[in-house]
Amino acid sequence: MTTPFNFLPHTDADREAMLRVIGASSQAELFSDIPTSLRENIRYCTLPESGLSELELQQHLKDWAKENTGASYASFLGGGAYHRFIPPVVNTIAGRSEFYTAYTPYQPEISQGTLQYTYEFQTMICELTGMDVANASVYDGGSAVTEAALMAIRSTKGNTVLAADSINPEYRAVLETYLNTLEGITLKAFNLESLPQVLASYDPKQLAAIVVQQPNYFGCVEALDTVREYCQAQKTFFIVAAEPFSLALLEAPGHYGADVVVGDIQPLGNNLSFGGPYGGYMATKEKHMRQLPGRLVGRTLDKNQRPCYTLTLQTREQHIKRERATSNICTNQALNILKATVYLTLVGPSGLRYLSDLSAQRAHWLSEQLSAINGVSLLFPEKPFLNEFSVQLPVPAELALHALEKASILGGIALARFYPDKPNSLLISCTEMTPPDQLKRYVDVLKNLLDKPNKVQPKNTTGGSKSLLNTL
Amino acid sequence: MNEATPHAPSSTRVESIFTQSTPGVMGLSLPPIGVATKPTSEWLPEKFHRKQAPRLPEVAQLDVVRHFVNLSQLNHAIDKAFYPLGSCTMKYNPKICDVYGNQEGLTQLHPMTPDHLSQGALKVMYTLQQYLSDISGFYATSLQPAAGAQGEWVGMRIIKAYFEHTGQNQRTQVIIPDSAHGTNPASAAMCGFDVVEIKSKDNGLVDVEALKHLLSDKTAALMLTNPSTVGLFERDILEITTLVHDAGGLLYYDGANLNAVLGQAQPAQMGFDVMHINTHKTFATPHGGGGPGSGPVAVTEKLAPFLPKPLAAYDGEHYYLDYDRPLSIGKVKAFWGNFEMMARALIYILAYGADGLKQVSSDAVLNANYLKVLLSEHYQVAFDQVCKHEFILTNEKQRGVDPHLNTMAIVKRLMDFGYHPPTVYFPLIVREAMMIEPTETESKETLDKFAQAMIQIAKECAETPGLILNAPYTTPVQKVDEVLAARKPDLNYFKSA
Numbered sequence: 001m002t003t004p005f006n007f008l009p010h011t012d013a014d015r016e017a018m019l020r021v022i023g024a025s026s027q028a029e030l031f032s033d034i035p036t037s038l039r040e041n042i043r044y045c046t047l048p049e050s051g052l053s054e055l056e057l058q059q060h061l062k063d064w065a066k067e068n069t070g071a072s073y074a075s076f077l078g079g080g081a082y083h084r085f086i087p088p089v090v091n092t093i094a095g096r097s098e099f100y101t102a103y104t105p106y107q108p109e110i111s112q113g114t115l116q117y118t119y120e121f122q123t124m125i126c127e128l129t130g131m132d133v134a135n136a137s138v139y140d141g142g143s144a145v146t147e148a149a150l151m152a153i154r155s156t157k158g159n160t161v162l163a164a165d166s167i168n169p170e171y172r173a174v175l176e177t178y179l180n181t182l183e184g185i186t187l188k189a190f191n192l193e194s195l196p197q198v199l200a201s202y203d204p205k206q207l208a209a210i211v212v213q214q215p216n217y218f219g220c221v222e223a224l225d226t227v228r229e230y231c232q233a234q235k236t237f238f239i240v241a242a243e244p245f246s247l248a249l250l251e252a253p254g255h256y257g258a259d260v261v262v263g264d265i266q267p268l269g270n271n272l273s274f275g276g277p278y279g280g281y282m283a284t285k286e287k288h289m290r291q292l293p294g295r296l297v298g299r300t301l302d303k304n305q306r307p308c309y310t311l312t313l314q315t316r317e318q319h320i321k322r323e324r325a326t327s328n329i330c331t332n333q334a335l336n337i338l339k340a341t342v343y344l345t346l347v348g349p350s351g352l353r354y355l356s357d358l359s360a361q362r363a364h365w366l367s368e369q370l371s372a373i374n375g376v377s378l379l380f381p382e383k384p385f386l387n388e389f390s391v392q393l394p395v396p397a398e399l400a401l402h403a404l405e406k407a408s409i410l411g412g413i414a415l416a417r418f419y420p421d422k423p424n425s426l427l428i429s430c431t432e433m434t435p436p437d438q439l440k441r442y443v444d445v446l447k448n449l450l451d452k453p454n455k456v457q458p459k460n461t462t463g464g465s466k467s468l469l470n471t472l
Numbered sequence: 473m474n475e476a477t478p479h480a481p482s483s484t485r486v487e488s489i490f491t492q493s494t495p496g497v498m499g500l501s502l503p504p505i506g507v508a509t510k511p512t513s514e515w516l517p518e519k520f521h522r523k524q525a526p527r528l529p530e531v532a533q534l535d536v537v538r539h540f541v542n543l544s545q546l547n548h549a550i551d552k553a554f555y556p557l558g559s560c561t562m563k564y565n566p567k568i569c570d571v572y573g574n575q576e577g578l579t580q581l582h583p584m585t586p587d588h589l590s591q592g593a594l595k596v597m598y599t600l601q602q603y604l605s606d607i608s609g610f611y612a613t614s615l616q617p618a619a620g621a622q623g624e625w626v627g628m629r630i631i632k633a634y635f636e637h638t639g640q641n642q643r644t645q646v647i648i649p650d651s652a653h654g655t656n657p658a659s660a661a662m663c664g665f666d667v668v669e670i671k672s673k674d675n676g677l678v679d680v681e682a683l684k685h686l687l688s689d690k691t692a693a694l695m696l697t698n699p700s701t702v703g704l705f706e707r708d709i710l711e712i713t714t715l716v717h718d719a720g721g722l723l724y725y726d727g728a729n730l731n732a733v734l735g736q737a738q739p740a741q742m743g744f745d746v747m748h749i750n751t752h753k754t755f756a757t758p759h760g761g762g763g764p765g766s767g768p769v770a771v772t773e774k775l776a777p778f779l780p781k782p783l784a785a786y787d788g789e790h791y792y793l794d795y796d797r798p799l800s801i802g803k804v805k806a807f808w809g810n811f812e813m814m815a816r817a818l819i820y821i822l823a824y825g826a827d828g829l830k831q832v833s834s835d836a837v838l839n840a841n842y843l844k845v846l847l848s849e850h851y852q853v854a855f856d857q858v859c860k861h862e863f864i865l866t867n868e869k870q871r872g873v874d875p876h877l878n879t880m881a882i883v884k885r886l887m888d889f890g891y892h893p894p895t896v897y898f899p900l901i902v903r904e905a906m907m908i909e910p911t912e913t914e915s916k917e918t919l920d921k922f923a924q925a926m927i928q929i930a931k932e933c934a935e936t937p938g939l940i941l942n943a944p945y946t947t948p949v950q951k952v953d954e955v956l957a958a959r960k961p962d963l964n965y966f967k968s969a
Contacts (some may be wrong), residue, residue: 345539
């Protein structure tokens with residue numbers, strides 16, 4: 001091999017010298033334990049033969065970015081992933097080599113940086129959720145909901161999990177995939193309004209958990225008293241999925257009886273990045289601590305009695321317990337929780353509350369303006385909401401999205417994507433990234449479209465999107 | 473570095489962020505609301521209001537920066553020095569991949585952006601699916617799993633779905649070597665399979681005779697890492713995969729050690745049916761303090777219908793997400809997977825090309841064998857033959873001098889020489905294992921210096937074992953009391969005594 005690869009340091013002279021030390025005649029000889037039939041029959045269809053320069057690679061990245069035209073639109077998309085301002089400090093810190101190129105803190109003596117921020121993250125999540133213990137993250141909000149349900153099944157020995165039909169459909173899909181795999185476990189969707197009747201049809205011993213989301217996928221803040229009362233009386237796990245910004249305004253679920261609080265830390269300083277990597281958080285009461293999956297960092301002392309941190313309670317984990325572990329999780333979202341920790345440290349309690357309030361104020365302003373348009377109303381007019389709300393339009397949601405798209409606005413999520421019975425509904429999200437001029441443009445486009453009914457083509461245009469229905 | 477001797481810790485500890493908090497201070501300037509506002513109580517009934525603000529820290533921006541910069545300096549990292557953590561493939565990931573972070577067209581792209589406005593991202597996914605299928609030799613690849621362990625679960629779930637679909641529900645057993653990563657049995661169990669452990673032979677490889685006895689019409693799959701976790705290629709791999717297939721079972725390939733066989737052999741051609749790929753090991757995901765990862769799953773044509781949905785697809789003009797997959801096991805992750813890791817993996821693959829990837833595995837194996845030879849006189853080599861990308865040493869020579877000289881004690885001393893210790897006590901089948909994986913990105917000079925440090929430590933073990941037993945000396949904190957941490961869990965600053 002004579003082509004130099006700039007990331008491989010050896011010269012051919014190095015390789016020869018090393019082979020002499022080993023006593024091998026060629027690098028190929030080191031692979032002679034692999035059957036010849038395998039070595040001689042490597043087949044590629046599309047893989048390019050040789051590599052590119054850094055300059056060319058950079059151009060590829062730029063081109064891909066440019067082809068994502070939607071990334072520069074004004075965006076009212078939410079639904080579990082949110083446009084939030086990322087203070088430059090976040091990526092300055094997260095980009096530091098000492099964090100970025102370290103790995104799992106197996107050796108505490110030289111990993112105190114990772115361990116301490118993880119402990120600080122755990123504490124911040126406990127503060128936000130009103131809980132005693134939080135883990136060092138799972139993959140995302142969907143896996144957090146799923147792992148919480150699995151915790152409940154292990155702890156209660158119940159065989160049924162009830163999940164509200166208003167939890168994020170992306171989370172519900174993950175929950176379904178995992179629970180439907182398990183023999184004898186049933187996952188049942190329910191509507192909060194009819195919960196008492198649903199509960200009446202179950203033996204309480206069967207019910208491992210009731211899973212709700214607050215605010216729910218439609219943006220509504222729900223009264224959860226029935227769930228709380230039932231769970232407290234029956235020892236069923238009360239699992240609440242909560243978006244972190246909402247916890248600045250809404251009562252912490254730990255303070256109203258939740259057993260596990262879960263969610264996704266993406267809005268806290270993490271890129272949208274077309275869906276990941278994000279980070280699932282999980283917080284619980286001390287009595288459930290040993291049922292938590294994933295890594296936990298604890299404070300302890302070194303041999304000189306100096307306070308320090310280490311991974312702990314590892315006997316729950318797969319590398320010790322193997323098939324009897326609480327979960328198979330190993331990799332977590334360490335870099336993402338670093339971003340969340342830096343973010344929360346920057347904004348503090350009042351900044352988080354301010355941004356949460358700002359987003360809600362803008363959402364309320366927009367919802368009022370939209371509701372004043374001919375035929376537009378809130379989908380759930382009687383329910384309070386924060387920064388995200390659902391509207392009912394007089395036309396298919398896709399038609400409105402298409403008109404907004406022409407004005408370089410991503411107007412929200414067509415709920416028909418997940419709820420085929422809601423073809424004319426739209427989920428709209430506001431944050432500090434949707435400034436007043438964008439709100440006004442949004443209103444103008446819809447006014448223009450809907451206040452001139454003769455212009456409306458009442459057919460369901462897809463706006464180029466291939467997948468509208470049946471997407472789960 | 474060879475003169476490393478006991479001295480005072482080089483760094484002091486960093487105060488908890490919660491003790492640095494001053495009410496009213498904030499590290500960020502906030503934008504105006506910009507619309508007419510209403511009091512909270514007008515739109516949110518009192519009963520929902522948060523009563524007590526969370527006790528988040530209140531710290532000025534410079535102090536936030538200093539806190540985290542000071543914390544970072546307590547870490548070891550690849551960019552500082554050699555990190556031979558076996559099984560974790562701690563290679564240097566080209567910084568060109570980090571250019572991702574400067575592209576708002578990638579970082580600011582919402583996952584629900586319509587397909588026609590996210591063509592660049594979908595092209596990345598589609599192309600990577602093809603390249604990973606190529607590298608592994610498989611028919612199709614899903615990029616959705618968030619990490620290796622989730623990839624394992626998906627692979628096992630696909631196997632389960634296949635047997636359900638073909639009416640073979642009696643296939644409930646998954647055979648896993650005792651040398652496997654802990655995630656293997658954990659993933660199989662989470663899928664509802666019964667785990668059957670197969671003992672490894674003395675040479676660390678699969679005992680083919682024992683395997684024959686375990687195979688039956690209950691066998692769903694054999695999960696195998698190849699090269700195995702002891703760093704050796706399964707010479708009998710073709711016989712093993714034939715035996716399992718003849719018994720009606722399927723074969724799962726744990727891609728943790730893919731770095732050793734890139735361009736040398738394709739798992740599909742070895743006879744495997746499904747595998748996961750750890751992009752955070754092989755393909756340039758930043759190691760990140762333990763995550764994020766990404767665990768794409770590749771399968772044969774027969775298993776492709778069961779892959780998670782959606783897959784990225786191309787109709788000749790446009791890229792799109794294909795949900796029309798009626799036999800799919802469903803979704804395992806919200807949205808489509810860890811996209812940033814996909815873009816980085818694609819850049820990495822494009823940086824090397826097929827020729828370069830073969831050179832990656834060639835140099836990874838060269839480095840491991842070279843280092844093994846340099847150390848073989850001073851430490852017991854667990855399996856004395858040509859290894860692949862990693863090898864295992866034990867403390868057999870050292871514990872003869874002093875029984876307290878266990879593997880952990882020996883490797884802790886490496887920290888005083890500026891190195892991260894190897895993986896220890898894994899795999900479980902080797903007593904007192906030290907697993908060393910140098911990776912292909914380390915130079916001969918680095919390996920030589922590391923060998924000198926290891927040889928110096930071997931000398932200290934023989935001459936001054938006490939020096940070893942109290943190590944490390946130069947780290948930010950010294951030997952950490954992990955027993956205390958587990959006995960009195962202190963996991964939350966505000967609950968701490």
